[in-house]
Amino acid sequence: MFWVISLIVFPLISGLILLGVRNDFARGIIVKIASAIICLSSVRLLTMHFPRESVFFPAEFIFAGRLMLFFELMMACYIVYKGIKHKRFLTVALASLQTLALVAFEIMFKGKVRADNNLFIDKLSIIMALVIGVIGSLICVYSVGYMRDFHEDYRKEVKDRRRSFNFLQFAFLSAMFGIIFSNNLIWLYFFWEITTVCSFVLIAYKGTEEANNNAFRALELNLLGGLAFVLGIIYLYFSSGFIELDKVVAIGKAGALLPIVLLSFAGLIKSAQLPFSPWLVGAMVAPTPVSALLHSSTMVKAGVYLVLRLAVVLQGTLCGFMIAFIGGTTFLVASFVAISVSDAKKVLAYSTIANLGLIVLCAGIGTYEAVWAGILLIIFHAVAKCLLFLCVGVIEHKVHSRNIEDMSGLIVTMPKISIMMQIGMAGMFLAPFGMLISKWAVLKALVDYNPLLAIFVVFGSSATLFFWVKWMGKLITVTNPSERKENKIAWNQWFPLFALSSLTIIICGFFPLVSQVLIEPYVKEVYGQAVTMSRGNLVIMAIMLAMVMLFPLSFINYGKKVKVVDAYLGGANAYNSTQFYGALGRVRDMEMKNYYLEKYFGERRLIKFGSVLCVISIAIMLAILI
């Protein structure tokens, strides 16, 4: 219990300390020390707990409940103040509504509403803790260097509020640990709301009109989710008389389905499923470490985490099917849309939405195979996507553009970064790396359950292939050689990048171990049976990984036994490979641009189409239940 509580409290304390330190250098050191401690404690948690079954802690503190209520009111006041200041009355209404509902509920049943066990830890929370602890702390280290550069770039436009930035980052980590260790749903809701507020403040960090608007959009949708969450808790208490997560799962289908659906609804919004996806795309205005931490690797995972927890109850119900349908549609639409956008962060955002959709699809199906695949997806996606975000952050600072078309020749100008990006991309879609293992598992799970749902995965993953490869190709295409731009990147940015690239490969190599030690026991605990990849296939995957790793070796032969010539430019080359004689003998530069197929995969049209489908399925879900 000590480790659980300290993981929740320690980041918050470090955040508070950081709030008080004015010196940039000292703050940098504190961030690094605190991150190291968080990272190591989450690993310690693993080594201590993995042989055991789930453990529940009463963790009854006299003031905990009141303190939380107090902070909830404070947060509501803050949101209401912000809402009135920016004339966002929908925000005000939603925030007051949910807070009033919760306060009224707690006052009405004062003392009666209590949980036997407030905290718990099981294999799934350990997995999540590792994701948050390891990746979260790496991002915190990265952001020290990144934010310094960021404020150099935007010295005039953006006010330097790095202290509150650091504080929010660490407070956010606390809240994430809170979410995954809470068994009491009211506690879970409390931490859930903290992440919403952190996300709101961090999206608005730049203080521009666009940033504010996007922050409010994110806030409004997440408050809607919060409202559903509160209603879910209240309904659960009225119908079943308890508010604990483990009991919800334990009584399963014997209980009422409505609260489960309401909680899943909150999860769907948090993980940006259609029709709520636009908030996540808008959130990309935030500084890159925020996008990496909140909007791809951890916070949005809280949503799918909750739905995955409830998967066993959703299994086989029509509501579960509808949730799976929403996830599938989101995966398909977001993957298609990612083809047509050229802003690197937007592509990453859509790919994140797509992968969250895939996890929701797994959770909605809720069979043991699907849940196994879903948890795998969480792990692999967190690592690879975080790496990609951090790389794009560096590139944006050096190239002053986020457009993929401006990234050609990066293999020459920024070789290390571009190789890391390729590792990250390979991790996202290529055999034998992580996401592909998961996709294999998802396909198997789907075919056993209902092959009709496979249509989403099949078409979606073809699209995934297209947009990743064309980006990868852009990185290695060299048109006009220019000088290196990689020097002057601080080591506190290099270190997380190296660590994440190695993690992407290592996790892939050690995936059988991860599966055996953590995921299978969890699935077995919940379903009584587990699934795994057969030994033969594991060997094949390992051989493939080894072969791919041999690829860099071929560079030993670099430039040997070949004759370098100019590229073929229709026989009209002028001077070199990149210029040619055009009409009237004028020398022109060659240009190469990727396909974006906007006519077929246009953003606006597809999102509208997907949203309509998903709204219909939500309506069906509600119609069944009410």
Add this chain to the structure above:
Amino acid sequence: MKVLILILAYLFLAPLVGGLLSGIDRKISARMQGRIGPPLLQPFYDILKLMEKETLVVRRSQNFYILFFLIFMIFTGCLFFTGGDILLVIFALTLAGIFFILAAYKASSPYSFLGAQRELLQSMSYEPIVIFSAIGMYMVTKSFYVFEIISFKTPLVYYLPGLLFCFIFILPMKLRKSPFDLAASLHAHQELVSGITTEFSGKALAMIEVAHWYENVLVMGFIYLFFAATPVIAIGMTLAIYFLVVLIDNTFARVKWQTALKSCWITAIVAGMGNIIFLFFMAR
């Protein structure tokens, strides 16, 4: 032991069969066009000649990708012919294809760039059908393993006619033939030169050619699976379908990429998905 023999047999026989198929193809095509055509063994002579040529490159590392294209193509074939998991076969095939595409990107010439884009677009077009076929075979035989799929008692085509149709539809794409020879063309084409292979020469081009032989044998192996219950008929059908593709190659003009993408996906949804839906409700 048996696996080892299978692998060795595949390593040596596949390029032989692939080269012969290519030779037969050229002979038949020539006859269809009223020419005599090259000798049957011409593809092998071509390779031998290419091996002796000097290797010209635009970017110094472009041929490394080609080497890995060949290696992974052979690996994929080994997986398939030793009876492995068909989904892994498909993924490994994709990986090999991506090395080929990246090689063309790496070459950084406009024609190979265009070829790479189109090749990528084609992969996106045919990928759904290939995976649907695997799913269909699983639904009938309850296994993703090739060795269990071939030992199924009745020919799969009885259950999967729609998917077979789909697969034949994308066959020209996989064998790089008209009407889907968008990415690379053996014949002279103005806008494409020779597309994805434009900047490769000498040994690299020989490797690409050999990799294609391996790939063709693998793809025809896929067709074989649809008839596997009766081996003699299966081989006959596979050859007949190969002939059909050659015929199509000689009778159709090349289509635009829009048509390729649309027609493939529509076929995948109508015939492929339709077949799977039918199976799903029959099984209930």
